[in-house]
Amino acid sequence: MFTQFSIQTPSAVIGAELQHKIDNKTKPLGALGELENIAFQLGTIQQTLTPDVSKPKMIVFAADHGVVAQGVSLFPQEVTPQMVMNFLMGGAAVSVFCAQYNVPLRVVDVGVNAELAAHPLLGARKVAFSTKDFSQQAAMSAKQLEQAVQAGVDEANLAIDDGANVLMFGEMGIGNTCVSSCMMTALIGVSASDSAGRGTGLDQAGVSHKAQVIEQSLKRAEQETGQMMSEWSAQTLAEQVGGFEIVAMAGAMLQSAQRQTAFVVDGFICSVALLFAQKVAPNVRDYAIFAHQSNEKAHKMLLDYLQAEPILSLDLRLGEGSGAILAYPLINSACVFLNKMASFESAGVSGSES
Incomplete structure (x- = not known):
């Protein structure tokens, strides 16, 4: 199912020209800091000296999780469809920020545990009404995994075919910080106590319980598969402990990269989706721009593992693409600076003598 992805590292041929253009703007070398790195990355991805992100698209994937039955979230599962409706009605944080910056928003149902009424902003790609409780059995079947990944692929294609030149991803799903922590533990081998965090506001006892559920779930999965989690393929990992919206996001990231389109990674859960996508095709990382470091405990560890420099650090822990749209x-x-800022030569300004 993952053989459809063949992602190439962006050609470095244009790199010298891009760096020369950046360095010869009317500023000291490196004075625009991370903006220079982003400009270079976008120019390399788009293979142009005039990169353009004027046609963005925000895609929020939503799904529910069976493991919520184990008491790993402060909020009940009914909040997922309620929040999806809030997105669609324009009342959520990501909705108002998208409106503020005139960024089109699409919300994709890949596994919400409710029937959702049709809406112009809603993508109806439901795989099932929630994953299974992965503390008791595999989260999803091979067919469901394929459908969830394809949902992400189709959404990325839809946006890019419509002219989007940068994609932003968000998520909604009560319990998905637990799922993400479990996937992170399986993917990079950190302990459950290191990967489990407060999520929607758990106290320390709640976080400890979440870590215990993760440990038990991974042991269950190792016994069922007859493999240590370090030996799992991407498919096995997703089937055993994945979430529909997380693997759909990964599919969208993979397809975005395959089509040489940059995408913006939101917080902890989106970063786990990228981590999973990287297991499928390592070069997907080259197309990712990291929006922010969230307040979720394990996110700093994960960003360090990915060797990522996020743009913002605002103590956010909301998810839903809120950090991505703010970035x-x-x-x-x-x-804008790369395309419109004067060069030393055009402005008649003397450059550095070194």
Whole structure:
């Protein structure tokens, strides 16, 4: 199912020209800091000296999780469809920020445990009404995994075919910080106590319980598969402890990269989706721009593992793409300075003598 992805590292041929253009703007070398790195990355991805992110698209994937039955979330599962409706009605944080920056929003149901009424902003790609409780059995079947990944692929294609030149991803699903922590533990081998965090506001006892559920779930899965989790393929990992919205996001990231389109990674859960996508195709990482470091405990560890430099650090822990949309104006500014800022030569300004 993952053989459809063949992602190439962006060609480095244009790199010298891009760096020369960046360095010869009317500023000291490196003075625009991370904006220069973003401009270079976007220019390399788009293979142009004039990168453009003026046609963004925010895609929020939503699904429910059977493991919520184990008491790993402060909020009940009914909140997932309620929040999806809030997105669609324009009342959520990601909704108002998208409206503020004139960024089109699409919400994709890949596994919400409710029937959702049709809406112009809603993508109806439901795989099932929630994953199974992975503390007791595999989260999803091979067919369901394939459907969830394809949902992400189809959404990325839909946006890019419509002209989007940068994609932003978000998620919604009560219990998905637990799922993400479990996937992170399986993917990089950290302990459950290191990967489990507060999520929607658990106290320390709740976090400890979440870590115990993760440990028990991974042991169950190792026994069922007859393999240590370090030996699992991407498919086995997702089937055993994945979430529909997380693997759909991974599919969208993989397809975005395959089509040489940059994408913005939101917080902890989106970063886990990228970590999973990287297991499928390592070069997907080259197309990712990291929006922010969240307040979720394991996110700093994960960003370090990915060797990622996030744009913002605002103590956010909301998810739903909120950090990605807040970072978008700065990503756009990276293009603006590269495309419109004067060079030393054009402005008649003397450059450095070194």
